[in-house]
Amino acid sequence: MTTTETPERARSGVLRRLIRHRLALTGLVILVLMLLFSFLGPLIYGTDQVHTDLGAVRLPPGPGHPLGTDELGHDVLGRLMVAGRVSLIIGVIAGLIGTAIGAVWGAVAGYSGGWLDLVLMRIVDTGVAIPALFLLLVAATLVTPSVGILAVLIGVVSWLVPARLMRAETVTIAEREYIKALRAIGGSRTRAVFRHIIPNAIGTVMVNVTFQIADAILLVAYVSFLGLGVAPPQTDWGAMLSKGITYTYDGAWWLIVPPGIAIILVVAAFNFIGDGLRDAFEVRKRAAQ
Amino acid sequence: MVAGGSVSFALPPSATPNWILPIGVSGYGATYNSAIRNTLYPPLYLFDKTSNGTLGMDEKASAAQPPVYSPDGRTVSITLRNLTWSDGKPVTARDVEFFYNLVKAGKKQWSIYSEGRIPDNVTGFETTGQRSFRLHLDKKYNQDWFTANQLSRLIPMPQAVWDKTSDNGPVGDFDRNPKTAEKVFDYLVGQGKQLGKFSTNPLFKVVDGPFAIQDFSTRGQVTLRRNPHYTGPDPAHLDTVRFQTFTSSAAEYNVLLAGGVDYGYVPTSDLGQRAKLEGLGYRITPWDGWAVSYIPYNFNNPALGTVFKQRYVREAIQRSVNQDGIADVIWRQAATKTYGPVPQGTASKYLSPRQQRNPYPFDPARAKRQLAQHGWRTGSDGVAYCADPHACGPGIQKGTRLSMTVLSESGSDETTGMIQELKSSLSRIGVDLEISQRPLNSVLAATAQCKPADPSCGWQLSFFGTQGSWYYDADPSGERLFGTNGTSNLGSYSNPHADELIAETNESDDQFAMREYSAFLAEDLPVIWVPNPAYQVSAIDSALHGVTQDPLADLYPQRWYWTR
Numbered sequence: 001m002t003t004t005e006t007p008e009r010a011r012s013g014v015l016r017r018l019i020r021h022r023l024a025l026t027g028l029v030i031l032v033l034m035l036l037f038s039f040l041g042p043l044i045y046g047t048d049q050v051h052t053d054l055g056a057v058r059l060p061p062g063p064g065h066p067l068g069t070d071e072l073g074h075d076v077l078g079r080l081m082v083a084g085r086v087s088l089i090i091g092v093i094a095g096l097i098g099t100a101i102g103a104v105w106g107a108v109a110g111y112s113g114g115w116l117d118l119v120l121m122r123i124v125d126t127g128v129a130i131p132a133l134f135l136l137l138v139a140a141t142l143v144t145p146s147v148g149i150l151a152v153l154i155g156v157v158s159w160l161v162p163a164r165l166m167r168a169e170t171v172t173i174a175e176r177e178y179i180k181a182l183r184a185i186g187g188s189r190t191r192a193v194f195r196h197i198i199p200n201a202i203g204t205v206m207v208n209v210t211f212q213i214a215d216a217i218l219l220v221a222y223v224s225f226l227g228l229g230v231a232p233p234q235t236d237w238g239a240m241l242s243k244g245i246t247y248t249y250d251g252a253w254w255l256i257v258p259p260g261i262a263i264i265l266v267v268a269a270f271n272f273i274g275d276g277l278r279d280a281f282e283v284r285k286r287a288a289q
Numbered sequence: 290m291v292a293g294g295s296v297s298f299a300l301p302p303s304a305t306p307n308w309i310l311p312i313g314v315s316g317y318g319a320t321y322n323s324a325i326r327n328t329l330y331p332p333l334y335l336f337d338k339t340s341n342g343t344l345g346m347d348e349k350a351s352a353a354q355p356p357v358y359s360p361d362g363r364t365v366s367i368t369l370r371n372l373t374w375s376d377g378k379p380v381t382a383r384d385v386e387f388f389y390n391l392v393k394a395g396k397k398q399w400s401i402y403s404e405g406r407i408p409d410n411v412t413g414f415e416t417t418g419q420r421s422f423r424l425h426l427d428k429k430y431n432q433d434w435f436t437a438n439q440l441s442r443l444i445p446m447p448q449a450v451w452d453k454t455s456d457n458g459p460v461g462d463f464d465r466n467p468k469t470a471e472k473v474f475d476y477l478v479g480q481g482k483q484l485g486k487f488s489t490n491p492l493f494k495v496v497d498g499p500f501a502i503q504d505f506s507t508r509g510q511v512t513l514r515r516n517p518h519y520t521g522p523d524p525a526h527l528d529t530v531r532f533q534t535f536t537s538s539a540a541e542y543n544v545l546l547a548g549g550v551d552y553g554y555v556p557t558s559d560l561g562q563r564a565k566l567e568g569l570g571y572r573i574t575p576w577d578g579w580a581v582s583y584i585p586y587n588f589n590n591p592a593l594g595t596v597f598k599q600r601y602v603r604e605a606i607q608r609s610v611n612q613d614g615i616a617d618v619i620w621r622q623a624a625t626k627t628y629g630p631v632p633q634g635t636a637s638k639y640l641s642p643r644q645q646r647n648p649y650p651f652d653p654a655r656a657k658r659q660l661a662q663h664g665w666r667t668g669s670d671g672v673a674y675c676a677d678p679h680a681c682g683p684g685i686q687k688g689t690r691l692s693m694t695v696l697s698e699s700g701s702d703e704t705t706g707m708i709q710e711l712k713s714s715l716s717r718i719g720v721d722l723e724i725s726q727r728p729l730n731s732v733l734a735a736t737a738q739c740k741p742a743d744p745s746c747g748w749q750l751s752f753f754g755t756q757g758s759w760y761y762d763a764d765p766s767g768e769r770l771f772g773t774n775g776t777s778n779l780g781s782y783s784n785p786h787a788d789e790l791i792a793e794t795n796e797s798d799d800q801f802a803m804r805e806y807s808a809f810l811a812e813d814l815p816v817i818w819v820p821n822p823a824y825q826v827s828a829i830d831s832a833l834h835g836v837t838q839d840p841l842a843d844l845y846p847q848r849w850y851w852t853r
Contacts, residue, residue: 050712050716051713051717052709054614054615054618054619057618071619071706072619072709072710142731144725144726144727228699228726231725232712233713233724246558246702249561249562249565250561
């Protein structure tokens, strides 16, 4: 028995199940709030994040500075907002780039099979063996990091795991009747990959995007922590955390706790959404079978 | 004072001592190498902070008595102190001649050789007695400079033991023939590279300094023991000194907190823990280097070279450097405000009152007025542009914007903070400063001398001074830094008057030549002067005394002693 579910109905079903998923809903709410905080917040709570104020460094939270000031006198609440923009933009772009490359790579490998599959997946295996952080640090020493460059760099080093997932998914899909039929009538490999395999693996891809974004936000935090993040006076949550830790023994907790919480919340939110999406797509698959 | 005992000293992060031969070769020039070597083989002259707090000759530590120059300045007579090699033979003029002959034969390999400098500027070595000799010079030099920056490079070596070309070969006068001298040079350098054998090699058992080698590991751990045969005026109080190496400053700091180091350092980022360290029995004290820090302008940059050549622009930029704020707040008082080419962390006769008083105090409002008076107007984006080319200066096109990029080394929160502070201050006068952070080696590679048409001439400003941009010899002359075509004149600064003053500091007898040079370069601003960070912030066991933190990074551990 098969269902006659249309793509539109399938999508609305996924969305409905996603919203019913409590953890995913929590993740969505957190994410929306953090997006509003980072992108609309500075319009409501305007602060000067370019000029330093050496007469007001490391002030504890209080009137005028709800989250205190940092080591150069910047308002920490305002800085948390502008840093959030950088972290989220890099995270989302890098997550999308990594997943896109990985999806195409894995689909081509899985659909082609034979020596091409072997070569493509051994390249992936080799890449996985090299820590992404190491590659990023090397790259960041060769080019001056900016938001765009960091997003691309992180994206380019994060496609390997999605490639493996997509290849496994493709091998399964490639055995289905409609793909066999396409082959029989001489359909091209490009058409098979881009019109049939990737759209049918969208569930896997979507789930992976959320995890990739979360990983990318953490990666940019690591890189910034090691001093190779975006150029000042721009900053991101990882860089804020890194500098804040310097002043741990001064008791300046307000330089550590806010960016730390922001990173945890956003990464957790994307993971919750990813979990929810996975469950939602699983339901659809079960229904389809 | 408690006689004897041992002290453990923390070397800089990742430092691995690997050279003790008095003749240095390229790649082995780290300051900790020379600091250790000087305890084994004292040079003719050593300079450090004297008892009155100024930089001067350390006569006790030097191997010779102060030099005497002839009235015409063309010869210098030197008498050695009563030192003895540890094999019992006296240190003689022949041992200095041996060194001189070897560096003459192998000067291309001698790491501190510079064309026209020693040994090129010595035309003859004349022995006048067992412990005295005379050097004939090619011309008259400034005596302060020659003693501090030339004679200080000469180090007696045990000719009676080292003048050979192989392990089992005979000892002779091979150094007196240039061809065989080269072979001796190569043999000794070869021995100098076998650091695993330093503690057992018979060559290095013969020393004339207050210490001898007890242990020298390839991993960087070095132990010196008191030389019982030392006959000079500066004997060691301690039995042993252990030099310890660490992979990072964090690793060193952890050992320091655990009490595993008697004389270590505190990473600047951990200065907030000063009270805790003092509670553990350490005294915390910055170690000022004989250095200056600065941001060179690239005067040949195609876009902004003509702008940088305008002194009023440099004055306006210098007036935007908040040295008080940077030194006190960002560096937490572990940096010295510096307004010119002479280091200001240690008092010296070289510092001019003009430099000391800061010719361009922090005053952004005045800086902005100064730019406005010269035809610069602030655009809608807050960046100044040249509205009146005649007033802006020759070569500056109408519409030229004061928008520039600084290459700055990454990895230091203090450096990042300082550059951000500079960006902030400059933005108030209409200068847009873009910050490009890179690792130190990358910044140094990009900051090269260049011609305007060179592809490598794109850099505009550069900072590489997290641990000081330039460490001087005892005499802070600036021929390499600010002389036209000087080898380290990265920004191609050129001013005929500065060249004249630099020549005076090297060659004239004028006692005040260095002060005039100091005053002129403090005013002419060949670079942006910024606070000079301390060489390190030391944590010293409060019972360890006799420590002089030498601005030239020498150690003098023979003077350390315990009081418990």
